[in-house]
Structures are given as structure tokens and as C-alpha cells.
Amino acid sequence: MVWEFGNNVNVWGDARSSSSAPPVASYHHAMMHEIHVLLVDHESDGLVNTVKLLELCQYRVTFVELASAAISMLLSGKTRFDVVMANINSPDLHGFKLLQHAVTLGIPVVLMSADDNTFMAMRALENGAFLYIKKPATMEMLRCLWQHVLREKTRMIRERDILVGANHGHGPRGLDVKGVTINNRTVENPNDIVEGLVGMRNKGKAKKKYRGIRIGVDEDEEYDQSQDHMMMGGDNNVKRKMCTEWTLELHEKFMDAVEELGEGRCFPKEILEIMNVPGLTRMQVASHLQKCRNDNWRSPEERKAFQATQNGSPGSIGSQPKPRRFGSKPQLGRGVPSQVQQGTRGTQRSPETRSETGRSQGVGVVPVMANNANHQQYGTPVPDPSNAPPGSNSSSNTKDQSDEFFNFPDVDSLIQNYPGMQQGSGMNNPTTDPGTYHTNRFTRIRAKWGEEEEELEFRDVKL
DNA sequence: TCACCTATCT
DNA sequence: AAGATAGGTG
Structure with missing residues (x-):
């Protein structure tokens, strides 16, 4: 049986509706209410009173009878608890086990018992409890519970900082x-x-x-x-x-992944998978990939060295974004250790390992307008079929291979002759811009034929 | 919906 | 200036 107290209390309610409420008090209430107490006690003696006191202190309270139930709640992770108050003499004998779990989770624990048992108190403290009290808990004790919560969290942060080192x-x-x-x-x-x-x-x-x-x-x-x-x-x-912080070490891992994937197959998700660095996200990899593709990244060491020598702004490094193909490899450029060279790695990832979930496009397909490099958003493609990810084989899209496509008169001259034709970017609005425009994955031609509008997609075109 | 990309923001 | 984020795209 689980009892929840104070869950639906809107602590701001009164303070907000009555404009006279002092903000400081409101904050105090909010702070208290944010603290969620897990109360564990099988003895009904004074229990109601304790709950009332906790509520008076504006804590949020969840109550269970047995330590084992409390452990389950903690481990399920579904609810956050800031502090555990538990009767050590739980009938299921899991009082210390609960303490252990809570400590592991970094949750402060107050242990209680009906009697004043010094030996038990010592054991509790040795095992990480921050307080051992004889029931019932007093208002004085409960009132300062939040301080222990805050202290515990601060301690965790301190330990974290030591782990991490400099900031x-x-x-x-x-x-x-x-x-x-x-x-x-x-x-x-x-x-x-x-x-x-x-x-x-x-x-x-x-x-x-x-x-x-x-x-x-x-x-x-x-x-x-x-x-x-x-x-x-x-x-x-x-x-x-x-x-x-993209340390040189981390960057090397990144570049290793890039090498493994190869030109045309460097996608954030894949890189992330290969890197296998806990905590690193796809977005972060994507961001770094962008920097590297534009040659806009320097290792921390290099940055420091540069600042030391140049005594100021490093000027413009890197290069402006230039057309490139989808999934292109970043450069193995300056500031990057080049012990890993192209083609020297044995483990080539099979294209088939690439996730196709939710991606129906011909990923990695070279956007091509034949013999017209100006129409390539991603620059000169690598005409290596083995580099092409799944979905890029020429038979993967029968629609694009329709007669309509192959019988199309003269694509190049059409583009050149059509007045509205222009080099566009992926950001162009395909619904309003007639002409050619280039998206991430393929090149389209949009042209007006009288009142009619036709759109053709060119995919899977090999050079 | 997810993932990729570029541009922009901080 | 590095890295996060916004927003467009398929």
C-alpha cells in the first residue's frame, strides 16, 4: 500500500492568488514542496502524526509500509525521492538493504526505530545513514530535513567535480x-x-x-x-x-570512426555508435562533424599553443562551407594526428549495418546532374558503388527509373534554357521556387510547363 | 518520427 | 570561437 501526500497541493496557489504574499515565503514553500520524502514504516504508532508534521513542513510525502516495497520504488526509478525516512525494523528485514540502495542512489536516509538502540544507530551511520532517531520524529528534526537533502546533493557534486577535474x-x-x-x-x-x-x-x-x-x-x-x-x-x-569539450583524445576516437565508415558514409549516428562513448549524443557528434567538415575545429592543445604564440585572436581558421556530398568525411586536417590514414584500417563496416529505420531515402546517394558540377550540392561524388549505402543501388527505386525519367528529353539543356532555373540550396522552398534546387539527398528539377508543374526526382544516378 | 544538414546562436 | 541549437528537409 502506497500513500501519497501533498501531491496535488499547489503551494503557489494561495501565494499567487493573494497578491500580498511575500515572495521570499513563496520561495521557501516551493523549495520545501520540491522535496519528496519516502516514509517507510510498518508501525502505525505516531505515523499519522509524522505524516502531518512532514506536510506541515510542506514536504511531499509518499508512504509505504515495508522496506522491500520502498526498495522497489527506488529501483523502479519512476519517482524521484529526495530523502528516505525508514523504520529500521522492517518486518521483511530489509531495513539495511533499503539503506544500502538509497545510499547507492545518493539519497539521504534517516533511520528510525521505536527504541533508542546505540548499536543500531552506529551501524546505520556506518552504512551511510545521515541520521538515526528514536521515534517519533520531532518537528525540529523534520523542519531541517531539507538541509540534509541539500547537503547530500552538494556532497555528490563535490565528488563529481573531483572526478571530472577542471571545468x-x-x-x-x-x-x-x-x-x-x-x-x-x-x-x-x-x-x-x-x-x-x-x-x-x-x-x-x-x-x-x-x-x-x-x-x-x-x-x-x-x-x-x-x-x-x-x-x-x-x-x-x-x-x-x-x-x-572535444579533447584531442575524443576527437581521435571520432576520426577513427570516420575512417572506419569512409567517405560518403559519415553520419552522426553511425559515428556515435562506433565511438561508443558514454554520454556523448548524436547532436554533439553532428555538431562536431560540421565543424570538422568545415575545417573549423582545432584541438584544445592547438588552440592554447596558438594563443600563446599569436597573443590574441587566431584570426580566421578553417574554411567556409563548400559543396560536399552527403555523408562526406571531414578532413584529416591540421591539428589532427594523422596516424590513421585512409584505407589502413582493416575493419570496414558493411553498408548493411547501417540503420535503415525510418529512412526510406537513398541515403548517400550522390546528387547528380550529369556533367554539370554546378548542380551538385555536395560536390564531386565518389563514384564507387561499394561506398553506397543501402537503398542507393540503382534498382532500389523503380519510380525513379520510370520511362518518364529515362525518356526525359534533355535535362541539361532544359535547365540551362529555362529562365527560372537557378542554383538553389536545400533551404529553398520547393513549393515556391521553380527551377533546380538541391536537397540533402537528391537534386530536383521543378519547371513550369505552361500551367502545369512537374517535379522530377533524380536519384541513384551514377556518374 | 527520425536523422541529416546548414545556419545561427551563445 | 567552440559547441549547442533551430529549423528545413526527406
Whole structure:
């Protein structure tokens, strides 16, 4: 049996409806209400009273009778708890097991018992409880429960910082809880445990990297955000920049993946898979891929060295985006260790391993207008059929191979002669721009034939 | 809906 | 300036 208390209480309600409510008090209430207490007790003695006191303190309370039930709730990860208050003498004898799980999850635990057992208290503290009390809990104790929650979280953050080390030069940032900076130190998501290569400042989206602390929590959304929410007192005026530092090491991993995939098959998702770096996201890989393709990325070491020598702005590095083919490889350019050269790696990933889920397009298909390089959005294609991902074989799209396509009079002259024909980009609006325009995956021709409009798609065209 | 891409933002 | 994000596209 699980009882929920205070779930639907809108702590802002009164304060907001009556304009006279002081904001400071409102914040206090909000802060308290964000703290979710898991109360575990099989003895009904004084239980109601404890619940009432907790509610008086504006905490959100969930109550279960047995420690085993509490463990299940914690491990399910469906609900976030900020603190556990448990009777150590649970009939299922799982009191210490509960303590263990809560500690692993980084949740502060108050253990209680009907009697004042010093030995038990010592064992509890040795096993990570922050308090052992004789029931019933007093108002004084409950009132300062939030401090223990906050302290525990701060401690976790400190440990995280030690793990991570320096903060990548982004400068110190304090945690602003409604204007209160805690300890004047960098506070970010306490669960932002960074593994290995990635120096992360996270947003609520990162996943696997939290496993060390968040056991049994599968998805991050609800959990992370609410956790943050509590820490921030529900305030979103805390500005945290989330950045992944692309260390040389990480970049090398990236480039290894790029090499493995080969020209025309470098897609963020694939690269991410091959890199296999916990916590790294596809978007981050995509962003880095863009930088590298444009030759706009330099390793931290190189940047530092440059700043040291040039004493100031490095000027313009890299190059402007230029036409390239879909899935193109970034350069193995400056600042990038070139021990990995093209073709030297044995493991070539089969094109068939590429995920086709939800992608019906001829990915990797070279956009081609025959003999007319100006019409190629992605530059000179690599006419290597073995490089072509699935779906790009010439028989994969019977529609495009229709008579209509092959009997089309003279595509080139059509383009050149049609007054509205112009080189466009993928951003052009295909519904309003007559002429040629180029999308990510293929080149289209849109022309007006009198009042009629025809659109042809050219796919799977080999040079 | 997902993934890719470019442009833009911070 | 690096890296995140927005928005268009298939």
C-alpha cells in the first residue's frame, strides 16, 4: 500500500492568488514542496502524526509500509525521492538493504526505530545513514530535513567535480538558488558523472553517464529534470552552459570512426555508435562533424599553443562551407594526428549495418546532374558503388527509373534554357521556387510547363 | 518520427 | 570561437 501526500497541493496557489504574499515565503514553500520524502514504516504508532508534521513542513510525502516495497520504488526509478525516512525494523528485514540502495542512489536516509538502540544507530551511520532517531520524529528534526537533502546533493557534486577535474576553462559558476550562491562553487547536475573521455556539462538529456549513481533509472527525462528542479528551487534563472569539450583524445576516437565508415558514409549516428562513448549524443557528434567538415575545429592543445604564440585572436581558421556530398568525411586536417590514414584500417563496416529505420531515402546517394558540377550540392561524388549505402543501388527505386525519367528529353539543356532555373540550396522552398534546387539527398528539377508543374526526382544516378 | 544538414546562436 | 541549437528537409 502506497500513500501519497501533498501531491496535488499547489503551494503557489494561495501565494499567487493573494497578491500580498511575500515572495521570499513563496520561495521557501516551493523549495520545501520540491522535496519528496519516502516514509517507510510498518508501525502505525505516531505515523499519522509524522505524516502531518512532514506536510506541515510542506514536504511531499509518499508512504509505504515495508522496506522491500520502498526498495522497489527506488529501483523502479519512476519517482524521484529526495530523502528516505525508514523504520529500521522492517518486518521483511530489509531495513539495511533499503539503506544500502538509497545510499547507492545518493539519497539521504534517516533511520528510525521505536527504541533508542546505540548499536543500531552506529551501524546505520556506518552504512551511510545521515541520521538515526528514536521515534517519533520531532518537528525540529523534520523542519531541517531539507538541509540534509541539500547537503547530500552538494556532497555528490563535490565528488563529481573531483572526478571530472577542471571545468574546461569555462570559468566558475555558482549555483544560484533564488539568489543564494552555495559555497561559491561550481554546482551543476550532481548526477553528471563523467566517464572517461567526455568532459560534460549536461542538460537533462544525457543518459548512460549517470549509471554510476542512478541505478535502475532508465530514462533521464523526468528524473533528471525534476532533480534539477529541486536543486534550483524550481527556478529556471540558473544559467548553465552545457558543453562537451572535444579533447584531442575524443576527437581521435571520432576520426577513427570516420575512417572506419569512409567517405560518403559519415553520419552522426553511425559515428556515435562506433565511438561508443558514454554520454556523448548524436547532436554533439553532428555538431562536431560540421565543424570538422568545415575545417573549423582545432584541438584544445592547438588552440592554447596558438594563443600563446599569436597573443590574441587566431584570426580566421578553417574554411567556409563548400559543396560536399552527403555523408562526406571531414578532413584529416591540421591539428589532427594523422596516424590513421585512409584505407589502413582493416575493419570496414558493411553498408548493411547501417540503420535503415525510418529512412526510406537513398541515403548517400550522390546528387547528380550529369556533367554539370554546378548542380551538385555536395560536390564531386565518389563514384564507387561499394561506398553506397543501402537503398542507393540503382534498382532500389523503380519510380525513379520510370520511362518518364529515362525518356526525359534533355535535362541539361532544359535547365540551362529555362529562365527560372537557378542554383538553389536545400533551404529553398520547393513549393515556391521553380527551377533546380538541391536537397540533402537528391537534386530536383521543378519547371513550369505552361500551367502545369512537374517535379522530377533524380536519384541513384551514377556518374 | 527520425536523422541529416546548414545556419545561427551563445 | 567552440559547441549547442533551430529549423528545413526527406
